[in-house]
Amino acid sequence: xxxxxxxxxxxxxxxxxxxxxxxxxxxxxxxxxxxxxxxxxxxxxxxxxxxxxxxxxxxxxxxxxxxxxxxxxxxxxxxxxxxxxxxxxxxxxxxxxxxxxxxxxxxxx
Amino acid sequence: xxxxxxxxxxxxxxxxxxxxxxxxxxxxxxxxxxxxxxxxxxxxxxxxxxxxxxxxxxxxxxxxxxxxxxxxxxxxxxxxxxxxxxxxxxxxxxxxxxxxxxxxxxxxxxxxxxxxxxxxxxxxxxxxxxxxxxxxxxxxxxxxxxxxxxxxxxxxxxxxxxxxxxxxxxxxxxxxxxxxxxxxxxxxxxxxxxxxxxxxxxxxxxxxxxxxxxxxxxxxxxxxxxxxxxxxxxxxxxxxxxxxxxxxxxxxxxxxxxxxxxxxxxxxxxxxxxxxxxxxxxxxxxxxxxxxxxxxxxxxxxxxxxxxxxxxxxxxxxxxxxxxxxxxxxxxxxxxxxxxxxxxxxxxxxxxxxxxxxxxxxxxxxxxxxxxxxxxxxxxxxxxxxxxxx
Numbered sequence: 283x284x285x286x287x288x289x290x291x292x293x294x295x296x297x298x299x300x301x302x303x304x305x306x307x308x309x310x311x312x313x314x315x316x317x318x319x320x321x322x323x324x325x326x327x328x329x330x331x332x333x334x335x336x337x338x339x340x341x342x343x344x345x346x347x348x349x350x351x352x353x354x355x356x357x358x359x360x361x362x363x364x365x366x367x368x369x370x371x372x373x374x375x376x377x378x379x380x381x382x383x384x385x386x387x388x389x390x391x
Numbered sequence: 392x393x394x395x396x397x398x399x400x401x402x403x404x405x406x407x408x409x410x411x412x413x414x415x416x417x418x419x420x421x422x423x424x425x426x427x428x429x430x431x432x433x434x435x436x437x438x439x440x441x442x443x444x445x446x447x448x449x450x451x452x453x454x455x456x457x458x459x460x461x462x463x464x465x466x467x468x469x470x471x472x473x474x475x476x477x478x479x480x481x482x483x484x485x486x487x488x489x490x491x492x493x494x495x496x497x498x499x500x501x502x503x504x505x506x507x508x509x510x511x512x513x514x515x516x517x518x519x520x521x522x523x524x525x526x527x528x529x530x531x532x533x534x535x536x537x538x539x540x541x542x543x544x545x546x547x548x549x550x551x552x553x554x555x556x557x558x559x560x561x562x563x564x565x566x567x568x569x570x571x572x573x574x575x576x577x578x579x580x581x582x583x584x585x586x587x588x589x590x591x592x593x594x595x596x597x598x599x600x601x602x603x604x605x606x607x608x609x610x611x612x613x614x615x616x617x618x619x620x621x622x623x624x625x626x627x628x629x630x631x632x633x634x635x636x637x638x639x640x641x642x643x644x645x646x647x648x649x650x651x652x653x654x655x656x657x658x659x660x661x662x663x664x665x666x667x668x669x670x671x672x673x674x675x676x677x678x679x680x681x682x683x684x685x686x687x688x689x690x691x692x693x694x695x696x697x698x699x700x701x702x703x704x705x706x707x708x709x710x711x712x713x714x715x716x717x718x719x720x721x722x723x724x725x726x727x728x729x730x731x732x733x734x735x736x737x738x739x740x741x742x743x744x745x746x747x748x749x750x751x752x753x754x755x756x757x758x759x760x761x762x763x764x765x766x767x768x769x770x771x772x773x774x775x776x777x778x779x780x781x
Contacts, residue, residue: 322725322743323700326638329471330427330453334494335512336542336559336587336639360635365587365603367635372701 304383305376312377317390319372320381327365332389337366342388353382418463421480422730422772424741424748424764425455425468432457432468433764434483437732437739437772440750440760444483450474450490455769456497456643459776460522461504466771467522469498469509477525480773487525491518499548502779506569508546508554515540517556519569528572535561535579545589545600545642547780549613557586557600557609564589564600564611564620580620582609587657588642591780592667601642603657606633610670623670624654624663633658638699640683643781648691649711655682655696662696664714674714678707684728687711688753689735697726697740706740708756718756722749727767733774741767 308316321330327337338344345353357378360368373381384390423432424442430452434444449455451472458467465486466478473492476485494513500506506528508519516532533541541558549555552569564580584604591598591613600609606628611620640655647653651673652665662685664674680702687694694709703725710717723742730739737759740749748767750760775781 323637325453329451329494331451331472333472335454335471335496336544363604365585365636365639367637369637371635 305379307380308377313380316373316377316381317384320385320389321391332385340385340389342386345386350379350382350386353385354379357381416481418480418773419733420773421463422739422770423457423466423468423478423480424739424762424767425452425457425769425771426765427453427455427727427743427768428766430470432466432478433762433767434478434480435739435748435762437737440737440762442762442764446478446483446485448485449476449478449488453768454496457769457771457775458498458500458507458781459771459773460500461776463773463776466773467498467500467507469495471495473509473511475507475509475520475525489520489525491520491527496542496544497546499546499554501548501552501554501569502550503552506552506572508548508569510543510546510556512542515542515558515560517543517546517554517567519572519575529569529575531565531567531575531577533558533561533565535563544587547589547591547598549591549598550595550779553613555589555591555598555611555613557582557589559585559587562586562604564598564609566598566611566613566616578616580609580611580616582620583607583622587639590642592652593647593779595779599642599652599654601640601654601657603636603639606657608654624665624672627663627672627675628656628659631659634660634681636681636699637701638681638683638703640681640685640699643684648687648694651711653685653687653694653709653711655685657681662694662709676709676714676716678709678716679705679719686729686731688738689731689733692735693717693753695729695738697729703727720751720756722751723747728769730770730772733772739770739772741770743767 329335332340358370360366420438430449431447433442450470453471456469468476473495476488479486492511495511498509506519507522518530519528541561546556555566564582567575567577569575582600583602586600587603589600598611607622607625654663662676666673680698682696696707706720707716708718724744727743728741748762
Protein backbone atom coordinates (compact mmCIF):
# COMPACT_ATOMS: atom_id res chain seq x y z
CA UNK A 283 0.00 0.00 0.00
CA UNK A 284 2.70 2.42 1.08
CA UNK A 285 4.85 1.46 -1.87
CA UNK A 286 2.01 2.02 -4.30
CA UNK A 287 1.38 5.44 -2.81
CA UNK A 288 5.05 6.29 -3.04
CA UNK A 289 5.22 5.19 -6.66
CA UNK A 290 2.14 7.24 -7.49
CA UNK A 291 3.56 10.31 -5.80
CA UNK A 292 6.85 9.91 -7.67
CA UNK A 293 4.99 9.63 -10.95
CA UNK A 294 2.93 12.73 -10.17
CA UNK A 295 6.01 14.55 -8.99
CA UNK A 296 7.71 13.86 -12.27
CA UNK A 297 4.83 15.57 -14.00
CA UNK A 298 5.00 18.57 -11.65
CA UNK A 299 5.50 21.59 -13.87
CA UNK A 300 9.03 22.41 -12.82
CA UNK A 301 10.47 18.95 -12.23
CA UNK A 302 13.95 18.75 -13.69
CA UNK A 303 15.30 22.25 -13.44
CA UNK A 304 14.73 24.55 -10.49
CA UNK A 305 12.88 27.80 -11.00
CA UNK A 306 14.53 30.98 -9.65
CA UNK A 307 14.43 31.36 -5.86
CA UNK A 308 11.90 33.86 -4.49
CA UNK A 309 13.25 37.36 -3.70
CA UNK A 310 14.71 37.83 -0.17
CA UNK A 311 11.64 39.64 1.22
CA UNK A 312 9.37 36.89 0.05
CA UNK A 313 11.76 34.27 1.43
CA UNK A 314 11.43 35.84 4.88
CA UNK A 315 7.65 35.74 4.55
CA UNK A 316 7.78 32.12 3.48
CA UNK A 317 9.96 31.18 6.44
CA UNK A 318 7.46 32.82 8.79
CA UNK A 319 4.61 31.15 6.94
CA UNK A 320 6.10 27.68 7.32
CA UNK A 321 7.17 28.19 10.93
CA UNK A 322 3.85 29.67 12.03
CA UNK A 323 1.14 28.25 9.81
CA UNK A 324 2.60 24.86 8.91
CA UNK A 325 3.88 24.83 12.47
CA UNK A 326 0.30 24.92 13.74
CA UNK A 327 0.13 21.19 12.93
CA UNK A 328 3.77 20.21 12.40
CA UNK A 329 5.15 22.08 15.41
CA UNK A 330 7.01 25.39 15.50
CA UNK A 331 10.25 23.43 15.42
CA UNK A 332 8.71 21.27 12.65
CA UNK A 333 9.42 18.16 14.71
CA UNK A 334 5.82 17.00 14.36
CA UNK A 335 2.46 17.44 16.03
CA UNK A 336 -0.85 16.35 14.63
CA UNK A 337 1.07 16.30 11.36
CA UNK A 338 4.32 14.33 10.95
CA UNK A 339 7.84 15.63 11.50
CA UNK A 340 9.26 17.81 8.70
CA UNK A 341 12.85 17.53 9.86
CA UNK A 342 15.38 16.40 7.19
CA UNK A 343 15.78 13.01 8.87
CA UNK A 344 12.06 12.36 8.44
CA UNK A 345 12.04 13.43 4.79
CA UNK A 346 15.00 11.47 3.49
CA UNK A 347 12.94 9.15 1.28
CA UNK A 348 11.11 12.02 -0.47
CA UNK A 349 12.60 14.02 -3.33
CA UNK A 350 11.86 17.76 -3.13
CA UNK A 351 9.44 17.50 -6.04
CA UNK A 352 7.33 14.95 -4.15
CA UNK A 353 7.27 17.18 -1.09
CA UNK A 354 6.34 20.14 -3.25
CA UNK A 355 3.50 18.16 -4.75
CA UNK A 356 2.19 17.26 -1.30
CA UNK A 357 2.34 20.89 -0.18
CA UNK A 358 0.67 22.06 -3.37
CA UNK A 359 -2.07 19.43 -3.59
CA UNK A 360 -2.48 18.26 0.00
CA UNK A 361 -2.93 14.64 1.06
CA UNK A 362 -6.39 13.11 0.65
CA UNK A 363 -7.93 11.52 3.76
CA UNK A 364 -5.59 13.43 6.05
CA UNK A 365 -5.86 16.95 7.52
CA UNK A 366 -3.11 18.16 5.12
CA UNK A 367 -4.79 20.73 2.85
CA UNK A 368 -3.61 21.94 -0.56
CA UNK A 369 -1.65 25.17 -0.06
CA UNK A 370 -1.62 26.30 -3.70
CA UNK A 371 -3.92 29.19 -2.82
CA UNK A 372 -1.09 30.79 -0.86
CA UNK A 373 2.02 29.62 -2.72
CA UNK A 374 3.25 29.62 -6.30
CA UNK A 375 4.81 26.44 -7.65
CA UNK A 376 8.27 28.01 -7.50
CA UNK A 377 7.73 29.03 -3.87
CA UNK A 378 6.46 25.56 -3.02
CA UNK A 379 9.56 23.94 -4.47
CA UNK A 380 11.80 26.45 -2.67
CA UNK A 381 10.12 25.48 0.63
CA UNK A 382 10.49 21.77 -0.14
CA UNK A 383 14.20 22.20 -0.89
CA UNK A 384 14.74 24.15 2.34
CA UNK A 385 12.90 21.46 4.33
CA UNK A 386 15.20 18.81 2.89
CA UNK A 387 18.31 20.65 4.06
CA UNK A 388 16.94 21.88 7.41
CA UNK A 389 14.50 24.75 7.43
CA UNK A 390 15.86 28.26 8.16
CA UNK A 391 14.83 30.08 11.36
CA UNK B 392 4.64 51.10 78.97
CA UNK B 393 8.28 50.75 79.99
CA UNK B 394 11.00 51.90 77.56
CA UNK B 395 12.02 48.27 77.05
CA UNK B 396 8.47 47.25 76.12
CA UNK B 397 8.16 50.23 73.82
CA UNK B 398 11.39 49.21 72.10
CA UNK B 399 10.13 45.64 71.70
CA UNK B 400 6.91 46.85 70.10
CA UNK B 401 8.85 48.96 67.60
CA UNK B 402 11.27 46.13 66.94
CA UNK B 403 8.50 43.65 66.16
CA UNK B 404 6.76 46.19 63.89
CA UNK B 405 10.00 46.82 62.02
CA UNK B 406 10.45 43.05 61.55
CA UNK B 407 6.92 42.68 60.18
CA UNK B 408 7.47 45.45 57.67
CA UNK B 409 10.83 44.01 56.64
CA UNK B 410 9.61 40.50 55.95
CA UNK B 411 6.18 41.34 54.57
CA UNK B 412 7.28 43.88 51.98
CA UNK B 413 5.18 42.35 49.18
CA UNK B 414 1.60 43.45 49.72
CA UNK B 415 -0.94 40.66 49.96
CA UNK B 416 -3.03 40.17 46.86
CA UNK B 417 -5.43 37.62 45.41
CA UNK B 418 -4.95 35.78 42.13
CA UNK B 419 -8.52 35.80 40.76
CA UNK B 420 -7.88 38.55 38.24
CA UNK B 421 -4.56 37.26 36.90
CA UNK B 422 -3.67 35.30 33.82
CA UNK B 423 -1.00 34.39 31.31
CA UNK B 424 -0.38 35.11 27.65
CA UNK B 425 1.63 32.43 25.87
CA UNK B 426 4.48 33.70 23.70
CA UNK B 427 4.70 30.94 21.12
CA UNK B 428 8.26 31.56 19.96
CA UNK B 429 10.20 32.74 22.99
CA UNK B 430 9.27 29.96 25.42
CA UNK B 431 7.99 32.61 27.83
CA UNK B 432 4.63 33.54 29.26
CA UNK B 433 3.67 37.14 29.97
CA UNK B 434 1.84 37.46 33.29
CA UNK B 435 -1.13 39.80 33.17
CA UNK B 436 -3.46 41.55 35.61
CA UNK B 437 -6.92 41.88 34.07
CA UNK B 438 -8.01 44.56 36.56
CA UNK B 439 -5.07 46.77 35.68
CA UNK B 440 -5.21 45.68 32.00
CA UNK B 441 -1.43 45.39 32.18
CA UNK B 442 1.44 42.94 32.20
CA UNK B 443 3.18 42.61 35.55
CA UNK B 444 5.80 39.96 34.89
CA UNK B 445 7.29 37.44 32.51
CA UNK B 446 8.43 33.87 33.09
CA UNK B 447 10.78 32.16 30.63
CA UNK B 448 12.33 28.76 30.05
CA UNK B 449 9.11 26.87 29.30
CA UNK B 450 10.31 25.20 26.08
CA UNK B 451 8.34 24.98 22.82
CA UNK B 452 5.11 26.84 23.43
CA UNK B 453 3.57 26.59 19.99
CA UNK B 454 0.05 25.37 20.65
CA UNK B 455 0.59 25.59 24.41
CA UNK B 456 -2.34 25.20 26.77
CA UNK B 457 -2.73 26.10 30.45
CA UNK B 458 -4.93 25.12 33.37
CA UNK B 459 -4.96 26.53 36.90
CA UNK B 460 -4.75 25.23 40.45
CA UNK B 461 -7.98 25.71 42.36
CA UNK B 462 -6.40 28.39 44.54
CA UNK B 463 -5.71 30.20 41.25
CA UNK B 464 -2.10 30.80 42.25
CA UNK B 465 -0.43 28.36 39.86
CA UNK B 466 -0.68 27.95 36.11
CA UNK B 467 0.18 24.55 34.65
CA UNK B 468 1.51 25.20 31.16
CA UNK B 469 1.61 22.29 28.71
CA UNK B 470 4.20 22.79 25.96
CA UNK B 471 4.32 21.17 22.55
CA UNK B 472 7.61 19.46 23.43
CA UNK B 473 6.08 17.58 26.35
CA UNK B 474 7.17 20.14 28.93
CA UNK B 475 4.84 20.66 31.89
CA UNK B 476 5.65 23.79 33.88
CA UNK B 477 4.02 24.94 37.08
CA UNK B 478 4.21 28.72 37.15
CA UNK B 479 3.72 30.64 40.40
CA UNK B 480 1.68 33.68 39.33
CA UNK B 481 2.18 35.57 42.58
CA UNK B 482 5.93 35.08 42.83
CA UNK B 483 6.28 35.34 39.02
CA UNK B 484 8.60 32.35 38.75
CA UNK B 485 8.68 28.69 37.82
CA UNK B 486 7.68 26.54 40.79
CA UNK B 487 8.37 23.19 39.10
CA UNK B 488 9.01 21.86 35.65
CA UNK B 489 9.19 18.42 34.07
CA UNK B 490 9.40 17.09 30.52
CA UNK B 491 6.84 14.32 30.45
CA UNK B 492 6.73 13.23 26.79
CA UNK B 493 8.14 14.01 23.37
CA UNK B 494 5.14 15.60 21.76
CA UNK B 495 2.15 16.89 23.70
CA UNK B 496 -0.99 18.82 23.00
CA UNK B 497 -2.38 20.18 26.24
CA UNK B 498 -3.85 18.95 29.46
CA UNK B 499 -6.44 19.26 32.17
CA UNK B 500 -6.78 19.33 35.95
CA UNK B 501 -8.97 16.98 38.00
CA UNK B 502 -12.18 17.99 39.72
CA UNK B 503 -10.50 18.01 43.14
CA UNK B 504 -7.45 19.83 41.84
CA UNK B 505 -5.01 17.10 42.89
CA UNK B 506 -4.11 15.61 39.52
CA UNK B 507 -2.78 17.32 36.43
CA UNK B 508 -3.16 15.23 33.29
CA UNK B 509 -1.31 15.74 30.03
CA UNK B 510 -2.47 14.44 26.65
CA UNK B 511 0.23 13.24 24.31
CA UNK B 512 0.70 12.63 20.62
CA UNK B 513 3.95 10.72 21.08
CA UNK B 514 3.81 8.36 22.87
CA UNK B 515 0.03 8.48 22.40
CA UNK B 516 -1.89 8.49 25.65
CA UNK B 517 -2.47 10.47 28.82
CA UNK B 518 -0.28 10.83 31.90
CA UNK B 519 -1.32 11.97 35.35
CA UNK B 520 0.89 13.92 37.74
CA UNK B 521 0.56 15.10 41.32
CA UNK B 522 -0.56 18.73 41.15
CA UNK B 523 1.69 19.75 44.04
CA UNK B 524 4.92 18.03 43.13
CA UNK B 525 4.43 17.09 39.45
CA UNK B 526 5.50 13.57 40.43
CA UNK B 527 4.27 10.90 38.03
CA UNK B 528 1.13 9.13 39.23
CA UNK B 529 -0.25 6.95 36.42
CA UNK B 530 -0.68 6.73 32.67
CA UNK B 531 -3.16 5.36 30.16
CA UNK B 532 -1.50 4.48 26.83
CA UNK B 533 -3.89 5.05 23.92
CA UNK B 534 -3.36 1.58 22.48
CA UNK B 535 -6.56 1.20 20.49
CA UNK B 536 -5.47 -2.02 18.78
CA UNK B 537 -2.56 -4.32 19.60
CA UNK B 538 0.63 -2.34 19.02
CA UNK B 539 -1.21 0.70 17.63
CA UNK B 540 -1.13 3.91 19.64
CA UNK B 541 -3.26 6.94 18.83
CA UNK B 542 -2.62 10.64 19.17
CA UNK B 543 -4.87 11.93 21.92
CA UNK B 544 -6.98 15.08 21.46
CA UNK B 545 -9.75 16.90 23.29
CA UNK B 546 -8.80 15.96 26.86
CA UNK B 547 -11.29 17.44 29.32
CA UNK B 548 -11.95 17.02 33.02
CA UNK B 549 -15.31 15.63 34.08
CA UNK B 550 -16.91 15.24 37.51
CA UNK B 551 -15.97 12.15 39.49
CA UNK B 552 -12.22 12.46 38.96
CA UNK B 553 -12.78 11.43 35.37
CA UNK B 554 -11.14 12.61 32.18
CA UNK B 555 -12.69 12.28 28.74
CA UNK B 556 -10.63 12.40 25.56
CA UNK B 557 -10.64 11.32 21.94
CA UNK B 558 -8.27 9.20 19.87
CA UNK B 559 -7.49 10.87 16.55
CA UNK B 560 -6.13 7.72 14.92
CA UNK B 561 -8.28 5.28 16.88
CA UNK B 562 -11.60 7.02 16.23
CA UNK B 563 -12.80 6.48 19.79
CA UNK B 564 -13.77 8.40 22.93
CA UNK B 565 -12.16 7.16 26.13
CA UNK B 566 -13.20 8.02 29.67
CA UNK B 567 -10.63 7.32 32.38
CA UNK B 568 -11.65 7.34 36.02
CA UNK B 569 -8.87 8.40 38.41
CA UNK B 570 -10.85 7.91 41.66
CA UNK B 571 -8.03 5.56 42.58
CA UNK B 572 -5.27 7.77 41.14
CA UNK B 573 -2.64 5.06 40.70
CA UNK B 574 -5.07 2.61 39.12
CA UNK B 575 -7.21 4.43 36.58
CA UNK B 576 -9.99 2.49 34.85
CA UNK B 577 -10.97 3.28 31.27
CA UNK B 578 -14.13 2.84 29.22
CA UNK B 579 -14.10 3.04 25.43
CA UNK B 580 -16.77 4.34 23.08
CA UNK B 581 -16.87 4.62 19.28
CA UNK B 582 -16.54 8.20 17.96
CA UNK B 583 -16.07 8.27 14.18
CA UNK B 584 -13.37 9.17 11.69
CA UNK B 585 -10.54 11.38 12.99
CA UNK B 586 -11.89 13.19 16.03
CA UNK B 587 -9.89 16.45 16.13
CA UNK B 588 -10.94 17.96 19.45
CA UNK B 589 -13.45 17.49 22.21
CA UNK B 590 -15.13 19.27 25.05
CA UNK B 591 -17.21 18.76 28.14
CA UNK B 592 -20.34 20.87 28.59
CA UNK B 593 -20.26 23.40 31.44
CA UNK B 594 -22.38 21.10 33.64
CA UNK B 595 -19.93 18.27 33.10
CA UNK B 596 -22.62 16.05 31.65
CA UNK B 597 -21.90 15.69 27.93
CA UNK B 598 -18.69 15.05 26.06
CA UNK B 599 -18.59 16.02 22.40
CA UNK B 600 -15.88 15.10 19.94
CA UNK B 601 -15.76 16.98 16.65
CA UNK B 602 -14.91 14.79 13.67
CA UNK B 603 -12.53 15.83 10.93
CA UNK B 604 -12.79 12.75 8.72
CA UNK B 605 -16.56 12.96 8.39
CA UNK B 606 -19.31 15.52 8.82
CA UNK B 607 -20.57 14.96 12.32
CA UNK B 608 -19.99 15.17 16.05
CA UNK B 609 -19.79 12.27 18.51
CA UNK B 610 -21.76 12.72 21.72
CA UNK B 611 -21.47 10.86 25.02
CA UNK B 612 -23.74 11.36 28.03
CA UNK B 613 -21.36 11.05 30.98
CA UNK B 614 -24.30 10.73 33.35
CA UNK B 615 -25.50 7.69 31.42
CA UNK B 616 -22.39 6.16 29.88
CA UNK B 617 -24.12 2.78 29.61
CA UNK B 618 -26.24 4.20 26.81
CA UNK B 619 -23.06 4.62 24.78
CA UNK B 620 -22.00 7.30 22.35
CA UNK B 621 -23.99 8.48 19.36
CA UNK B 622 -23.44 10.68 16.38
CA UNK B 623 -25.17 14.00 15.89
CA UNK B 624 -25.10 16.56 13.08
CA UNK B 625 -24.48 13.81 10.54
CA UNK B 626 -23.77 15.35 7.15
CA UNK B 627 -24.07 18.91 8.42
CA UNK B 628 -21.97 20.23 5.57
CA UNK B 629 -23.75 18.38 2.77
CA UNK B 630 -25.35 21.59 1.44
CA UNK B 631 -22.09 22.74 -0.16
CA UNK B 632 -18.60 21.56 -0.91
CA UNK B 633 -16.13 21.25 1.93
CA UNK B 634 -13.24 23.67 1.53
CA UNK B 635 -9.62 22.93 2.42
CA UNK B 636 -9.03 23.45 6.15
CA UNK B 637 -5.91 25.53 6.77
CA UNK B 638 -6.17 25.38 10.52
CA UNK B 639 -7.81 22.75 12.67
CA UNK B 640 -10.72 24.26 14.60
CA UNK B 641 -10.80 24.08 18.37
CA UNK B 642 -13.71 23.10 20.52
CA UNK B 643 -12.08 24.20 23.73
CA UNK B 644 -13.82 27.53 23.83
CA UNK B 645 -17.07 25.67 24.14
CA UNK B 646 -19.98 27.98 23.64
CA UNK B 647 -23.31 27.20 25.27
CA UNK B 648 -25.55 30.22 25.12
CA UNK B 649 -29.26 30.98 24.90
CA UNK B 650 -30.11 27.27 25.09
CA UNK B 651 -27.95 26.48 22.11
CA UNK B 652 -24.52 25.08 21.56
CA UNK B 653 -22.36 26.92 19.02
CA UNK B 654 -19.78 24.94 17.09
CA UNK B 655 -17.38 25.54 14.20
CA UNK B 656 -18.35 23.88 10.91
CA UNK B 657 -15.25 22.11 9.59
CA UNK B 658 -14.43 23.23 6.06
CA UNK B 659 -17.25 25.75 5.83
CA UNK B 660 -17.59 29.46 6.55
CA UNK B 661 -20.25 28.76 9.12
CA UNK B 662 -21.01 28.40 12.79
CA UNK B 663 -23.54 25.71 13.64
CA UNK B 664 -26.08 26.28 16.40
CA UNK B 665 -27.39 23.15 18.10
CA UNK B 666 -30.47 22.97 20.26
CA UNK B 667 -28.92 21.88 23.57
CA UNK B 668 -32.16 20.13 24.59
CA UNK B 669 -32.18 17.57 21.77
CA UNK B 670 -28.86 18.13 19.93
CA UNK B 671 -30.59 18.86 16.62
CA UNK B 672 -29.24 21.53 14.34
CA UNK B 673 -31.03 24.80 15.04
CA UNK B 674 -29.28 27.13 12.62
CA UNK B 675 -26.24 27.70 10.43
CA UNK B 676 -24.78 31.16 10.75
CA UNK B 677 -22.69 32.40 7.81
CA UNK B 678 -19.45 34.02 8.99
CA UNK B 679 -16.45 35.53 7.21
CA UNK B 680 -14.14 32.55 7.31
CA UNK B 681 -13.58 29.05 8.64
CA UNK B 682 -14.05 29.26 12.40
CA UNK B 683 -11.21 28.24 14.70
CA UNK B 684 -12.52 29.30 18.11
CA UNK B 685 -16.25 29.80 18.72
CA UNK B 686 -16.44 31.23 22.22
CA UNK B 687 -19.40 32.43 24.25
CA UNK B 688 -19.10 35.47 26.43
CA UNK B 689 -19.53 34.13 29.98
CA UNK B 690 -23.13 35.43 30.18
CA UNK B 691 -23.93 33.79 26.84
CA UNK B 692 -25.22 36.97 25.21
CA UNK B 693 -22.58 36.96 22.47
CA UNK B 694 -20.49 34.38 20.67
CA UNK B 695 -17.11 35.48 19.32
CA UNK B 696 -15.51 33.71 16.36
CA UNK B 697 -12.01 33.88 14.94
CA UNK B 698 -10.86 32.28 11.70
CA UNK B 699 -8.28 30.19 9.87
CA UNK B 700 -6.10 31.51 7.08
CA UNK B 701 -6.61 33.62 5.01
CA UNK B 702 -9.22 35.28 7.23
CA UNK B 703 -7.28 35.19 10.48
CA UNK B 704 -7.31 38.96 10.91
CA UNK B 705 -11.09 38.99 11.32
CA UNK B 706 -13.41 38.38 14.25
CA UNK B 707 -17.19 38.06 14.01
CA UNK B 708 -19.52 38.56 16.96
CA UNK B 709 -22.84 36.67 16.91
CA UNK B 710 -25.90 37.91 18.75
CA UNK B 711 -27.19 34.73 20.41
CA UNK B 712 -30.79 35.97 20.62
CA UNK B 713 -31.34 36.32 16.89
CA UNK B 714 -28.47 34.11 15.69
CA UNK B 715 -26.97 36.76 13.41
CA UNK B 716 -23.58 38.38 13.19
CA UNK B 717 -23.96 41.71 15.00
CA UNK B 718 -20.43 43.02 14.63
CA UNK B 719 -17.51 42.45 12.28
CA UNK B 720 -14.10 43.37 13.63
CA UNK B 721 -10.56 43.51 12.26
CA UNK B 722 -8.62 43.71 15.53
CA UNK B 723 -5.16 42.81 14.19
CA UNK B 724 -3.06 40.44 12.12
CA UNK B 725 -3.29 36.71 12.87
CA UNK B 726 -5.79 36.69 15.73
CA UNK B 727 -4.93 33.34 17.31
CA UNK B 728 -6.96 33.34 20.49
CA UNK B 729 -9.31 35.30 22.68
CA UNK B 730 -10.25 35.15 26.35
CA UNK B 731 -13.00 36.91 28.28
CA UNK B 732 -12.54 38.52 31.66
CA UNK B 733 -14.29 36.40 34.31
CA UNK B 734 -17.71 38.01 33.86
CA UNK B 735 -17.25 39.01 30.26
CA UNK B 736 -17.22 42.80 30.20
CA UNK B 737 -13.92 42.74 28.33
CA UNK B 738 -12.23 40.42 25.87
CA UNK B 739 -8.48 40.01 25.29
CA UNK B 740 -7.33 39.11 21.78
CA UNK B 741 -3.85 38.02 20.73
CA UNK B 742 -2.61 39.35 17.39
CA UNK B 743 0.40 37.19 16.59
CA UNK B 744 1.75 39.15 13.65
CA UNK B 745 1.34 42.51 15.38
CA UNK B 746 3.15 41.32 18.54
CA UNK B 747 0.34 42.68 20.67
CA UNK B 748 -2.66 41.81 22.79
CA UNK B 749 -5.69 44.05 22.47
CA UNK B 750 -8.36 44.51 25.13
CA UNK B 751 -11.86 45.38 23.89
CA UNK B 752 -15.04 46.38 25.67
CA UNK B 753 -17.59 43.72 24.70
CA UNK B 754 -20.56 46.14 24.75
CA UNK B 755 -19.11 49.12 22.90
CA UNK B 756 -16.29 47.23 21.09
CA UNK B 757 -14.01 50.15 21.98
CA UNK B 758 -10.33 49.31 22.46
CA UNK B 759 -9.39 49.78 26.10
CA UNK B 760 -5.72 48.80 26.15
CA UNK B 761 -2.92 47.33 24.05
CA UNK B 762 -0.12 45.26 25.53
CA UNK B 763 3.10 44.54 23.65
CA UNK B 764 3.67 40.77 23.73
CA UNK B 765 6.03 39.03 21.27
CA UNK B 766 4.17 36.50 19.06
CA UNK B 767 1.24 36.03 21.43
CA UNK B 768 -1.02 33.00 21.13
CA UNK B 769 -3.13 31.44 23.90
CA UNK B 770 -4.55 33.70 26.62
CA UNK B 771 -5.62 31.99 29.83
CA UNK B 772 -7.17 33.67 32.89
CA UNK B 773 -7.34 32.16 36.38
CA UNK B 774 -11.14 32.18 36.27
CA UNK B 775 -10.71 28.89 34.38
CA UNK B 776 -9.66 27.34 37.70
CA UNK B 777 -13.30 27.07 38.75
CA UNK B 778 -14.92 25.98 35.52
CA UNK B 779 -15.52 22.38 34.46
CA UNK B 780 -13.94 21.49 31.14
CA UNK B 781 -11.46 24.39 31.00
